[in-house]
Amino acid sequence: MNKNKVSVVTLGCSKNTVDSERLMRQLQLNSIAMTDNPEDAQTLVINTCGFIEAAKEESINTILNAVALKNERKLNKVIVAGCLSERYKDDLIKEIPEVDFYFGTEEYEGIVKELGGELKYNLLGERFISTPSHTAYLKISEGCDHPCSFCAIPIMRGKHKSKPIEELVNEAEYLAANNTKELVIIAQDTTDYGKDLYGKKSLALLLRELSNIDNIEWIRIMYAYPSRFPTDVIEEIASNQKICNYIDIPLQHISDKVLRSMRRGISSNQTRKVLQNIRETVPDIALRTTLLVGYPNESEKEFKELYEFVKETQFDKVGTFTFSVEDNTASYILGDTVPQKIKEERKDILMEIQKEISSNKNSEFVGKKLKVLVEAVEGDFYIGRSYRDAPEVDGEVLILKKNAKLKTGEFYNVLVNDFNEYDLFGELII
Numbered sequence: 001m002n003k004n005k006v007s008v009v010t011l012g013c014s015k016n017t018v019d020s021e022r023l024m025r026q027l028q029l030n031s032i033a034m035t036d037n038p039e040d041a042q043t044l045v046i047n048t049c050g051f052i053e054a055a056k057e058e059s060i061n062t063i064l065n066a067v068a069l070k071n072e073r074k075l076n077k078v079i080v081a082g083c084l085s086e087r088y089k090d091d092l093i094k095e096i097p098e099v100d101f102y103f104g105t106e107e108y109e110g111i112v113k114e115l116g117g118e119l120k121y122n123l124l125g126e127r128f129i130s131t132p133s134h135t136a137y138l139k140i141s142e143g144c145d146h147p148c149s150f151c152a153i154p155i156m157r158g159k160h161k162s163k164p165i166e167e168l169v170n171e172a173e174y175l176a177a178n179n180t181k182e183l184v185i186i187a188q189d190t191t192d193y194g195k196d197l198y199g200k201k202s203l204a205l206l207l208r209e210l211s212n213i214d215n216i217e218w219i220r221i222m223y224a225y226p227s228r229f230p231t232d233v234i235e236e237i238a239s240n241q242k243i244c245n246y247i248d249i250p251l252q253h254i255s256d257k258v259l260r261s262m263r264r265g266i267s268s269n270q271t272r273k274v275l276q277n278i279r280e281t282v283p284d285i286a287l288r289t290t291l292l293v294g295y296p297n298e299s300e301k302e303f304k305e306l307y308e309f310v311k312e313t314q315f316d317k318v319g320t321f322t323f324s325v326e327d328n329t330a331s332y333i334l335g336d337t338v339p340q341k342i343k344e345e346r347k348d349i350l351m352e353i354q355k356e357i358s359s360n361k362n363s364e365f366v367g368k369k370l371k372v373l374v375e376a377v378e379g380d381f382y383i384g385r386s387y388r389d390a391p392e393v394d395g396e397v398l399i400l401k402k403n404a405k406l407k408t409g410e411f412y413n414v415l416v417n418d419f420n421e422y423d424l425f426g427e428l429i430i
Contacts, residue, residue: 005033006115009066011059012049012128014186014392016082016224017130018139023081023108023390030117038069045111048084050156052322059084067098079245081111083156097215105157106142132375133179133391134409135391137186138166139317140206144188146225149262149330150251150292150323153188160189162197165175165206172210179409182218182373183210184391185274189225191233197335204232217411220390222248227265227273235282244387245282248275248317254309255302258295263330272289275313277429285411286388288317291350294343295323296334303346311351317394318354321349352409355421358395362419369429372414374406382406384414386424395422405426 006027010020025036028131038044048059049107059082069075079101085092093102103110131138143158144151185207187193193372203221210219219242221233221292237243253259256268257425266274278285284340291306298306310318322343325336326412372384375391381398389395399406399414406412406428418425 001175005041006043006045007035007038008045008365009038009062010047011045012051012055012083013063014137014184015139015188016047016049018137018186019082019105021130022123023047023111025123025126026108026112026120027058027115027117028128029120029123029126030112030115032115032117033188036130038047038066039074043115044069044075045079045081048080048082050082050084050087051152052321052326056084063096067096070098073356076130079111079114081105081107081264085150086156092330095360106324125167125174125427127171127174129175129180131391132409134373134375135182135184136175136177136180138168138172138183138210139163139186140190140193145192146189146265147330148228149263149334150295151259152326153327155328157188158190162192162194162202164197165194165202166207167282168206169209169217171178171212172213172216176213176215179215181215181409181411182220182391184220184222186222189223190221191195191224201230203230204236205329207233207236207240207243208326211240216348217242220246220387223392224249224276226251226271229277231277234278237285238282244286245284246286246288246387247278248288248290248390249278252275252290252292252304253295253298253302254300255305257303258298261297261331261334262292262295266348269355282429286316287313288319288390289315290319290321290396292349293320293346294321294338296331296337298323298338307353309348310357311352314361315328315354316358317370317390318350318364319356319393320350322347359419361423362395362421362424365416365424366419368416369412369425370413370416370424373411374408376408377401382407382408386410386414395423395424397426399426399428 050056064079077100080099084103089102112119140160143160144153145160176184370386374382374384378382384397413429414426416424416426
């Protein structure tokens, strides 16, 4: 064990990844040695997630494993930060006192000082990139103003706070100078961007500014809230060649009864109109959504409505998760009325129909050319992604290595010649 090294473990979503990267850059500039191997560290910093029950369990188990290493004298110090710590700090101090320090979601200064450094305020968007350098997440705002009944994010992250355009451009320029070619735009709600700073939603303006940066070839939009969706964003996707024809728009449900109880601020009919407008404006757009099953007032009738909606809409990508009761949220008083077995069955049913939809969608690309960003080499294949695939959550494009010498982090034209439920297969176009 090297007694001078710090390891940062990141749990949860891509927003946490960006937080950890900012922290690690602070440590780097303070000449604090780091390692990605906890077994080679003196201090372990755990950036936790507290969004749903499964995420909380993972965070707790990671903390307990770290404490066990400390008790075995394989670690000297355990620091816990992030969403779980923000939400349950007092309880955690009581239940796991072996942790040396607990910090919230944005308490970088306390962590850096505890590790013997001083917070650098003039970084101009500098980060320690932990993802493959050709792809980076750009977090454009923090917090959320939506009152969704099932969601604890406002409790952990506070109200919506946009980052100024000039700061985001500086950060993106830093990323581009360090080989980033794809920016993945993230926030709790990307479509609310700018309303607090500029008096109106300004994501389209931000996208235009980012697209002027040399070396950035793809800009991808995630976590776009469907209610009061800004139409100028769709127009920007349609007209701006650097913006991927892809959008992640978490709908959660389609039943009016469930949507009202969830406090989503949108009806079933309005949801359909938003999706229709997107597809009419950008005909070849790849639509991704997230759905929540097992909400307390979701009967078989409401679930069937959701199932039929998925069949009807033919999303390119779908993620599904099950409802869990969250303290201090509006849905807490509703209890947890749908048995977990039923929730899992509903989740499986949706994913099974989506598997069929995805296979049919993929079959349509056989014989077509796609621009692919190569990311890795595995066995006989180069592994890449097309505009249809966000990192970590979507499918891949597999290119046979035979007669091809490709570099990771570079774009290539690929002819698709086969498919399965989630991935495409192709050969390099020379």
